[in-house]
Amino acid sequence: MLELWKKRQAKHQKQMFKYLRYVLNDHFVLALLFLLGGLGLSYSNYLQTLTSQKSVSFSPVISALILWIVLKCGSLATLLRPADLVFLGPKQAEIGSYLSRAFTHSLFFSWLSVSVFYLALVPYLLHAVLLKTSQILLLWLLVLVLKYLQLERELLALYHAKLAQRWFRLLFDDLFCFLILLASFYFNALYLLLLSTMIGIFLERAQKASAISGSFLWEQAIKREQRRMLRWYRFFDLFTDVPFIQVAAKRRRYLDRFLPKASNSPTRSFTYLYWRALVRNGNYSGLYLRLSLLGMVILYFVETPWLAYVLGMLFIYLLGFQLLPLYFYYDELVFMHLYPLEKNQKLKAFSQVLFTSLALCAVVFSLVVFSSLGLFSGSISLGLLLGECLLLAGPYTKVRLIKRA
Known part of the structure; x- marks a missing residue:
């Protein structure tokens, strides 16, 4: 199963780089540089208007909302295919090692994306919220742990269908994470970090127990991976023709x-x-x-x-x-x-x-x-x-x- 993951990961990366060549063409890169430069200049001008003596009253709420949106970056990538339901179904006992590699791969890129956006938010946290360096580091660790919890919930949902339902995702991924982030600006973030870590340990143990004795939901896992890849294909389709997308015409x-x-x-x-x-x-x-x-x-x-x-x-x-x-x-x-x-x-x-x-x-x-x-x-x-x-x-x-x- 580990060899299967390595082959699929290599093929997936090759496919992504193939489409990224069309996305990151000379014209788009130049336009992106102008856009980022303009946004950076506006961001810098706004920060200069903030006073250094007291924090902006609504800045904690805005910061928590931005971090909550940042947590949307990245999801569990299993790279499963429809044929796996037939050919890998008999090897359900070995699927745990495959999913472990998939989880590690997804966690790395999710943490990387989240850290890049968090780094861009640091000047606002310094000038608007007036956080200290130690508080910024604790908040960064808290954001990483919350992203870990979301991915663990996604992995555990491949064994328990209730965890994949919309109401549970809204309750855990959205409401819980937003409240934790908002509370970190008013209370000691260290206690919230410890609480999130304990929840993460509990989810990890539950996932390992499910991998041993639980039943893997092949159909749900495959459909979820297809929806995830479809989002990427729709993005690439803005720059080049993607054969995996078929858009139906609407009369309007x-x-x-x-x-x-x-x-x-x-x-x-x-x-x-x-x-x-x-x-x-x-x-x-x-x-x-x-x-x-x-x-x-x-x-x-x-x-x-x-x-x-x-x-x-x-x-x-x-x-x-x-x-x-x-x-x-x-x-x-x-x-x-x-x-x-x-x-x-x-x-x-x-x-x-x-x-x-x-x-x-x-x-x-x-x-x-x-x-x-x-x-x-x-x-x-x-x-x-x-x-x-x-x-x-x-x-x-x-x-x-x-x-x-």
């Missing part, structure tokens, strides 16, 4: 009145098709909404005009770059090669659809900048973003699509 009848009608014009034919693909396909419509909402939220809290311009242009670029695969959406349909339609008509129609969708997002971003920074900044933002939309939908799109054709 309430948007029909805003879409162009069918026409005999060649250019209008492609326009008709692209608008419906953008609206009805869950990948593209979901991507458009998520990036737009994220950009609106970030721009609303930006207080520096030039930073708002840069971030707005960054989100417009990301949105345009991610919508480029829409151009090839109908290429696999045989009818597209039978219709008397030329490729230049197809490119022209796609450019029109891309420009209109990006321009709509640019107007919304400019309204957000106007509401937070004033009319002058909003007008400059609108001019810059519309100019970028013209460049993205025109020369940039033509060059990129020629390279990918």
Whole structure:
């Protein structure tokens, strides 16, 4: 079973690195650097506004809420497959060693992710909550132990179905962990750390006893692993085509009145098709909404005009770059090669659809900048973003699509 885990772990890592090459491309890395730089600058400016004499009254609640969200990073990765129900079922007595390796692997990456986010929160804990260095270290250990408890609960739930029910997850993973984190800012975190450690020891013993005498829930474990991998595939699908995802089209009848009608014009034919693909396909419509909402939220809290311009242009670029695969959406349909339609008509129609969708997002971003920074900044933002939309939908799109054709 240990050899099986090693083989699956190696294959899983190879697959993840394969998709990460598409995610961490030059354009996205550059955009990510600008985004992190802008957020870091805003974070630094906010910390400078805090007084060093007394803590902010609501800072413990905000800190506990942020740490509770941070604890959502990472889950138990078993790498089980549907066929395991048949081929590994007779070896249930040996599944314990396999799950032990899976737990260690998941715990390492979960602790790494949690520690990175906690490190980013440390300046806020120092300036807003006014914690001492020893208190910050104790709180960090407490967060790690709570993450350990969550993973132990997930592992134990593979033997006891009640522990996987929604009400228990809300009670233990959410309510209990949040109350422990909130209490650590008002009471001695050392006692809470000892309490969490004792609960962890109890869960570990219960898990070992279940591995010896309990019945492993193969179907639930496999379905849970499939849901976990599906979340990763949906993320990768934002950057490249993932064959493991099949998104069903939705009519969205309430948007029909805003879409162009069918026409005999060649250019209008492609326009008709692209608008419906953008609206009805869950990948593209979901991507458009998520990036737009994220950009609106970030721009609303930006207080520096030039930073708002840069971030707005960054989100417009990301949105345009991610919508480029829409151009090839109908290429696999045989009818597209039978219709008397030329490729230049197809490119022209796609450019029109891309420009209109990006321009709509640019107007919304400019309204957000106007509401937070004033009319002058909003007008400059609108001019810059519309100019970028013209460049993205025109020369940039033509060059990129020629390279990918």
